[in-house]
Amino acid sequence: MCVVHNTHQDLALETADAYTLYRDELVRAKLLIPSGVRGVYGRGGVFEDVITKFDALVSRAGAEMKPEVMRFPPIFNRAHYEQIDHIHNFPDLMGSLHTFMGGDSEHKAMLGKFERKEDWSRDLAPARVMMTPAICYPLYPTAAGTLPEGGRRVDLQGFAFRHEPSDDPARMQIFRMHEFVRLGTPGQALEHRNYWLDRGQEIFRSVGLNTERVVANDPFFGRGGKVQKAIQREQNLKYEFVVPICSTEKPTAIGSSNYHLDHFGSVFGIRTADGAVAHSACVGFGLERVALALFKTHGLDPGSWPQNVRDVLALD
Amino acid sequence: MCVVHNTHQDLALETADAYTLYRDELVRAKLLIPSGVRGVYGRGGVFEDVITKFDALVSRAGAEMKPEVMRFPPIFNRAHYEQIDHIHNFPDLMGSLHTFMGGDSEHKAMLGKFERKEDWSRDLAPARVMMTPAICYPLYPTAAGTLPEGGRRVDLQGFAFRHEPSDDPARMQIFRMHEFVRLGTPGQALEHRNYWLDRGQEIFRSVGLNTERVVANDPFFGRGGKVQKAIQREQNLKYEFVVPICSTEKPTAIGSSNYHLDHFGSVFGIRTADGAVAHSACVGFGLERVALALFKTHGLDPGSWPQNVRDVLALD
Numbered sequence: 001m002c003v004v005h006n007t008h009q010d011l012a013l014e015t016a017d018a019y020t021l022y023r024d025e026l027v028r029a030k031l032l033i034p035s036g037v038r039g040v041y042g043r044g045g046v047f048e049d050v051i052t053k054f055d056a057l058v059s060r061a062g063a064e065m066k067p068e069v070m071r072f073p074p075i076f077n078r079a080h081y082e083q084i085d086h087i088h089n090f091p092d093l094m095g096s097l098h099t100f101m102g103g104d105s106e107h108k109a110m111l112g113k114f115e116r117k118e119d120w121s122r123d124l125a126p127a128r129v130m131m132t133p134a135i136c137y138p139l140y141p142t143a144a145g146t147l148p149e150g151g152r153r154v155d156l157q158g159f160a161f162r163h164e165p166s167d168d169p170a171r172m173q174i175f176r177m178h179e180f181v182r183l184g185t186p187g188q189a190l191e192h193r194n195y196w197l198d199r200g201q202e203i204f205r206s207v208g209l210n211t212e213r214v215v216a217n218d219p220f221f222g223r224g225g226k227v228q229k230a231i232q233r234e235q236n237l238k239y240e241f242v243v244p245i246c247s248t249e250k251p252t253a254i255g256s257s258n259y260h261l262d263h264f265g266s267v268f269g270i271r272t273a274d275g276a277v278a279h280s281a282c283v284g285f286g287l288e289r290v291a292l293a294l295f296k297t298h299g300l301d302p303g304s305w306p307q308n309v310r311d312v313l314a315l316d
Numbered sequence: 317m318c319v320v321h322n323t324h325q326d327l328a329l330e331t332a333d334a335y336t337l338y339r340d341e342l343v344r345a346k347l348l349i350p351s352g353v354r355g356v357y358g359r360g361g362v363f364e365d366v367i368t369k370f371d372a373l374v375s376r377a378g379a380e381m382k383p384e385v386m387r388f389p390p391i392f393n394r395a396h397y398e399q400i401d402h403i404h405n406f407p408d409l410m411g412s413l414h415t416f417m418g419g420d421s422e423h424k425a426m427l428g429k430f431e432r433k434e435d436w437s438r439d440l441a442p443a444r445v446m447m448t449p450a451i452c453y454p455l456y457p458t459a460a461g462t463l464p465e466g467g468r469r470v471d472l473q474g475f476a477f478r479h480e481p482s483d484d485p486a487r488m489q490i491f492r493m494h495e496f497v498r499l500g501t502p503g504q505a506l507e508h509r510n511y512w513l514d515r516g517q518e519i520f521r522s523v524g525l526n527t528e529r530v531v532a533n534d535p536f537f538g539r540g541g542k543v544q545k546a547i548q549r550e551q552n553l554k555y556e557f558v559v560p561i562c563s564t565e566k567p568t569a570i571g572s573s574n575y576h577l578d579h580f581g582s583v584f585g586i587r588t589a590d591g592a593v594a595h596s597a598c599v600g601f602g603l604e605r606v607a608l609a610l611f612k613t614h615g616l617d618p619g620s621w622p623q624n625v626r627d628v629l630a631l632d
Contacts, residue, residue, distance in 0.1 A: 097447065
């Protein structure tokens with residue numbers, strides 16, 4: 001046991017170093033711009049260009065299913081947040097927005113705390129918005145009611161926030177996902193999830209990323225979370241596309257394809273044309289993580305990437 | 317006086333109606349998607365496409381000055397926020413991010429409050445990030461030190477947050493700006509501000525928006541803010557490009573070109589090559605507001621916009 005334990009420790013140390021080393025390489029190459037907060041970076045123009053081009057590739061692939069296109073901002077309705085169990089399951093990842101709602105005298109009091117370097121944030125009040133934890137969440141409340149015959153397919157892209165400060169450049173606190181959501185019958189949702197398991201793999205391989213598909217779970221919080229992780233795995237609801245970025249032992253998920261059963265349908269009152277509670281599924285491409293995987297696999301200068309990868313991405 | 321007062325009241329009512337009417341038109345046309353929170357919307361695909369195309373037009377115009385391209389996310393370092401006087405000048409607009417940092421027992425206590433519909437947000441702790449109030453703010457701390465000979469020009473685009481719930485569709489709580497920032501000598505900063513006053517006007521007119529340029533001020537908070545507004549106007553630091561959207565009496569700012577003097581240079585220790593404190597200026601294009609002005613001016617269907625406007629925007 002002890003040997004195994006030591007080996008794990010060494011492995012953890014090696015991996016931590018690998019994360020920091022890659023992050024520092026990215027910063028030196030001006031691909032990422034540090035902000036002084038772990039996991040929060042500016043993006044250099046070359047990094048951003050790779051994201052734009054991969055995003056366009058994914059859009060073209062999704063256009064085959066003629067989706068509605070919608071874009072939701074990085075914040076969403078607190079009342080909707082309170083309906084989706086995120087506070088139960090992932091409280092440590094949440095971002096709650098607070099602002100100052102007082103008048104001149106309350107302002108003076110808050111500034112007094114600020115000047116004395118006390119905690120002035122207690123003088124704020126919660127705004128009616130939260131950070132968007134997953135970019136498909138804001139969609140579901142807007143879909144309340146009865147779906148058209150055949151259900152709906154939606155193309156989404158936007159920022160998600162997760163409070164998990166880390167030196168792993170792939171574990172950003174704010175990052176973009178491109179998602180395709182299916183709302184409809186259980187069969188339609190499951191077909192979507194499975195279609196994208198294959199199509200996603202094809203897309204990643206077309207840019208030289210040899211992803212593997214693995215059964216996965218969400219990072220449920222606390223002691224109770226262990227049970228939920230096991231149940232989610234047992235039901236084979238979530239698959240991730242993983243590829244080594246900083247570690248071959250612990251490859252990074254750069255996409256996932258998930259079946260939500262009727263979770264969102266029942267919470268937000270979404271029904272199929274024949275009156276049943278709608279089921280949903282979504283595939284998500286983690287744009288920053290894909291870029292990080294591309295730079296790791298092909299090198300920090302896209303000008304010297306393999307020509308076939310440059311062609312697929314339409315890099316010019 | 318009374319008559320004037322009544323007239324103003326009528327005008328205010330009319331304008332409020334005009335805002336709500338236009339917002340409802342946009343929602344019916346699926347250009348904006350309501351979220352249940354005032355000033356927070358999803359964007360439909362057609363709305364987003366207009367933004368993408370105008371954004372590209374602005375990028376091409378800015379490319380003439382060969383800027384560095386950087387992209388900062390919607391959140392930024394709280395420590396930097398605390399250096400820029402925003403808490404003094406615009407506390408009512410801020411977005412402070414809070415999250416849950418406790419363990420299982422604190423989680424249970426917070427969930428108790430949540431279930432009893434009490435204010436659970438008091439159990440959160442401030443995260444090390446704030447919402448980005450203006451998309452050039454995150455740039456300045458990264459520019460600390462000595463600028464290269466000739467200073468710097470930077471192309472930025474991203475989301476800004478301002479907590480000002482409103483029924484005016486042009487007063488969103490979260491929106492994108494495309495900005496070009498100049499860091500250098502006072503002469504270089506002022507030349508940039510003035511160059512963009514003309515170039516910005518040209519760009520707007522090329523898409524059929526007859527903007528006017530007006531001296532403007534930022535919305536400084538409270539009683540003390542009145543003096544600061546007057547000083548800012550007197551110094552002619554800020555110009556806005558305004559155009560009627562819902563009201564001809566109160567046209568909407570869809571862009572601005574600003575000279576910051578040495579404000580950011582002195583706060584973040586940015587110096588010119590010869591050792592003086594750097595001055596800065598920036599021009600900003602409000603992408604959602606530009607789209608709203610285009611839809612108001614040319615109609616809700618871009619397919620029927622004037623051909624010259626469609627050509628300039630490369631709408632296809």
